Amino acid sequence: MIPSAFDYTRATSVEEAVKLLQAAGGEAKLLAGGHSLLPMMKIKLTSPGKLIDIGRIKELSGIRKEGNRLVVGALTTHRQVAADPLVRKYAPVLAEAASQIGDIQVRNRGTVGGNLAHADPASDLPAVALALEAEFEVQGPDGKETLDAGGFFLGPLITALPENSILTSVSFAIPPEGAKSTYLKYPHPASGYAVVGVAAVVSTGPDGMVNDARIGITGVADTAYRAEEAERALVGKKLSEQTILEVAALASEGQEMASDLFASAEYRRHLTRVYTIRALKRLLI
Amino acid sequence: MPNVFGTPLKRREDPRLITGKGNFTDDIQLPGMLYMAVLRSPHAHARIKRIDVSAARQVPGVVAVYTGKDLEGKMGTIPTAWLVPDSDIKTPPHHALAVDQVRYVGDGIALVVAEDRYTVRDALELIDVEYEELPPVVNQEEAMKDGAPQLHEGVPNNIAFHWKAGEVPDEVFDRAEVVIRRRFYQQRLIPNPMETRAAVAQYNPSSGEMTIWCTSQNPHIHRFILSGVLGIPETKLQVVAPDVGGGFGCKIAVYPDEALVGYVARDLRRPVKWTEDRREHFTTTTHGRDMILDVELAGKRDGTLTALRIKNTANLGAYLSTAAPGVPTILFGLIAPGPYKIPKAAVEVIGVLTNTTPTDAYRGAGRPEATYQIERMIDLFADEIGMDPLEIRRKNLIREDEFPFDNALGLQYDSGNYHRALNKALEMINYDQFRKEQEEARKKGRYLGIGFSTYVEICGLGPSKVAGAVGFQGGLWESATVRVHPSGKISVFTGASPHGQGEETTFAQIVSQKLGVPVEDIEIVHGDTNRISMGWGTYGSRTTPVGGSAIAIACDRVLEKAKKIAAHALEVSESDLDFEDGAFQVQGVPGKKITFQEVTLQAYLAWNLPEGVEPSLEAQSFYDPANFVYPFGTHICILEVDGETGEVKLKKYVAVDDPGPVINPMVAEGQVHGGIVQGIGQALWEGAVYDENGQLISGTFMDYAMPKARFFPAFETAFTETPSPVNPLGVKGIGETGTIASTPAVVNAVVDALKPFGVKDLDMPLTPEKVWKAMQKGRREA
């Protein structure tokens, strides 16, 4: 559990970090909170020749409201997110999810950017990023660009993040006034990661009918995904126990379920339905 | 002097441990110390065709590299120390480094020694090994079949031994009104103390003396065995167990690694340290359980039990670890009838070698397995005849007036009041009310369950005569030296080797109670073969009944001598003296007294001692108990099964344990809590899984689910105190009861909850998916 030897450089700005990445020619990895990267290095699942520590770049940390979006710096820790008054007010589902990540130490070290860039299929935040239609601000050798959460998670530990780029911030759409949301998770008894995690954001119009539903699901498939069929089925209906039971089975529609020692694909599909029901039922009150 | 025996003193060891001031093996730093790491087999079964260590040797900072061939003939093999008697036991050689064949993933192949702990790991990766892979076998029943891969020469069908106790003729079962037959799999578990194993060795070439610090539960056993393996006389070998961060049985065994560190330190004439990492721990430190139990229980329709018959097919792993053969046999078999009056019993055990990590003692060692099968069987029996699980227990539990009780397999249970413990536990719940709630809840699709475990266990190992009779290659008595210093302060040297249990506190309480000296003035010294004459260590809940009793006897001897000196000083006869509040008091003459401290000083000054009394105040005891002790109690678990997901939610857990007189209720309760958690870990979450290639696929904390505090409700614990006639303190053990009792209490409760689904039994761990599938099956069949 001792990683292979590696070089270490601390970057003082995003520009410098990008340059260092470029110079390393694919040999380097960014180090944020280190809570996903270092465990992987210790069991030698990855052995980068160089670590570029972005952990002290001040501008990458912090939370602010910009119009109808909440912008969270990539280096903001889970703990900061969970406790932040803006997040609790405008995107409580994000705080709810962040507060369920790992344990206190993990939340104090782990970062939002690291969590999303790492794209562990059992991570909590990808489900929320999808449900809050997040946009990823990315800076690379050719400047800045913005990526949609919808196209970001490509596979286990695989994202659309371009080479030699840094995720600088993530902006989450603030749900409309009166929208209800929740994050419900079944933690794996060993790792604490999500066996299934459901982030649901639902708003209803003046007629009492659902006019917008977004459901992000993590833990059960190769990557987190949006349960679009279920979302569509909800829209235009009154959110009731009856409706919820009808649409929940669609939550795993079209998705290939993962299977491991703890839970088979069949069971994961079942859990996806049950947890979708339970998450949506929380929104009834 | 207030009564200290029975008070909840805070653990004296804790300030040191919780402020990071403990001194663990890995904390030891010696000038010029080198670091060792071991290359371990990635294959479960293979022949080593070639090893090329040249690249590793060339790494700057690498001092030496050794392979199994380099060591062959230069050091002994690692022995097993429990040769079950009246069996055909075979003990295939276990080389510290494999010579030409590896037999499990984790088997040591070569070692590197380097100047620092990073270089040594990097160099390890440069060793090039060419393997010829052999088919592996991981399951014990598969391993016994004809044509199965053979692990060792001279061990046909991989059967290490057959062992039997008791006999029940077939016709008893043929003629019985009711017979329950059931197979239970005691899954493989991985003990995970917070501290992994480690060893440091230092050799003094001029004197030929060696010191080995290691994570041992029994440093004298380590010295005894390592002296043989390394060829260093015991007079020149010191083994020290400094602070040890938990063991749970996995630090009883003598492993190759400690021997290798010693060998290398002597060969290179420099101190050497080896520290196991957690991944290594998962594959190379002994595992626990892994037994297939085929059980038959016979009885009458009225609930009377008449006979028990068990076949235990035990997976011992690739080599016979130090105490391994004793676990599925002696420690499991003889107590299999549990606390019930079952007139006939028979146990047959087959010990099998497979391409897996060796198994050995794990908290409870044999007794959790024994308790599990009987507590499950009695529930199944009750279910079959339509009797309440509480009722059948009441009917069959040994009564208070039946002690000492001879069980069908030759054990004599020392003392007990099983019904009292059961009743006390029942007072802590409301059984009738619960059954009503359960009924109501079921109507609403909620599944509550209750489970009982009215256990008895055997511990306080044990009379040495019996140890010999059952094949343990050692004694099981314990030593104590109580040395009162001239100032009146006391050093106590114990052969037991506490490693987290709290005896630095409880042993001081025993001495304080006996000699009237404050606990703060008493130092408990343990874990060092140079300071302690002899000891057999800490395991099998023996530390207090055996080690504690030795201390009590040594205290009595101190007191006896002190009384002579006191009588002489006060010019009265000994029979005129009472010892109270730390002073010898002349009966009927208030104020005429001499304190223990004054007597101590006189004993050392020796200016005026009575005729025939030698100076100094110190006594020793080598105490060999007359029998084992038999703690017992009742655990009750109430839980709810989530009807949709199969998740088990623990709602209430009640434990009433009887360890005899309780020296420190807080320490005892702590042991009960930890034990319950570990036992429930087996019931619900833990399980080591190998794939068919012999790869451990549950080899990290990402997959292997250790229980977490948040999984549990607050435990409600209580004690009854039935003294044992076996030892002078009347104490039994409390270190393992929780692990022994809790597993079946939880499984019984889950099965009770699943009754509406027709579920009779489920294999542990009861993971949500398994429970869900059982419910689904029930739903389909309904």
Ligand SMILES: Cc1cc2nc3c(=O)[nH]c(=O)nc-3n(C[C@H](O)[C@H](O)[C@H](O)COP(=O)(O)OP(=O)(O)OC[C@H]3O[C@@H](n4cnc5c(N)ncnc54)[C@H](O)[C@@H]3O)c2cc1C
């Ligand atoms: C014991 C434990 C329990 C955990 N439990 C959970 C849990 O329940 N749920 C959960 O969701 N997570 C869990 N985690 C993971 C935790 O949330 C991590 O902190 C997080 O996933 C990664 O963030 P980090 O800052 O530590 O990233 P690092 O480990 O530093 O980096 C992770 C990866 O992302 C890359 N990276 C980091 N920052 C950036 C960036 N700004 N731009 C581009 N690439 C970047 C790195 O190069 C690396 O490849 C757990 C971790 C541990 C150790």
